Amino acid sequence: MDTWVIVLIVVAIVVALLVLALALSKRSRVTKLKKREQAREHLQEAQVLSARAEKDQALAEEQAARARRERAEAEERTALAEQEARERAARAGEQAAEAQELRARAEKIAPDLTSDGHHETRRDEHHGLRDDGTRRIQDPDQPGGGATRR
Template sequence: MDTWLIVLIVVAALVVLALAALAFSKRARVARVRREAQHREQARENLQEAEERSARADREQALALEQAARAREELADVQQRAARAEQEARRRAARAEEDRAAAEHLRAEAQRLAPDVADGRYDDHPDGGATRR
């Protein structure tokens, strides 16, 4: 074979290899650009979902704080009502004890004044007199 024919075949093979390398490089670049675009789209979706979840978390946090505040208010109201009820119960118990002491004093006074009446052995007659039982 002639030298020029060998050189021509080698040059043609190099051109084919260069074109194949160029095509492969372009294809790889297109795939990389497509992959980067997909990553950017996924990143945008992730950011949007993150914002939605953050907003939802903020709303839930606010609701939880409101609920806790209402619970504290209700607890304070209940404790206040319980304290008032206990105070009223103590006042009633004190009045009852005063009444009991007064009753005991009156019984003692009745016993001192008329022991037979205090014992229940004395009855008044309808005509004004008294008899023993």
């Protein structure tokens, strides 16, 4: 074989290796570009998700604060209602005690007076006598005297 054929074969092999290296280099650059683009998309998505998470966190904190405020207001209303109920119960107790005291005084002053302001008269149904000893008069037209004429 001639020298020029060997040189030509070597040159062809070198050219083939250069073309292969260039193709691999281009492929590597394209892969790197795709990966960079993918990384950029991931960063953008991460920023969007981060902003959404911050917004949701702020809303959650606001909702929790609103719930705490409403609970505090409800507890305050409950405490006020309980205080009013205790005060009302105390007033009722005082009024009941005062009423009992007044009843006791009235009983001392007029023992035969009933709570509606009339004299108490007990009727003796068997003998037709009242408590004060007077005789009860019965209408002869009314047997038992229970009905009222109009």
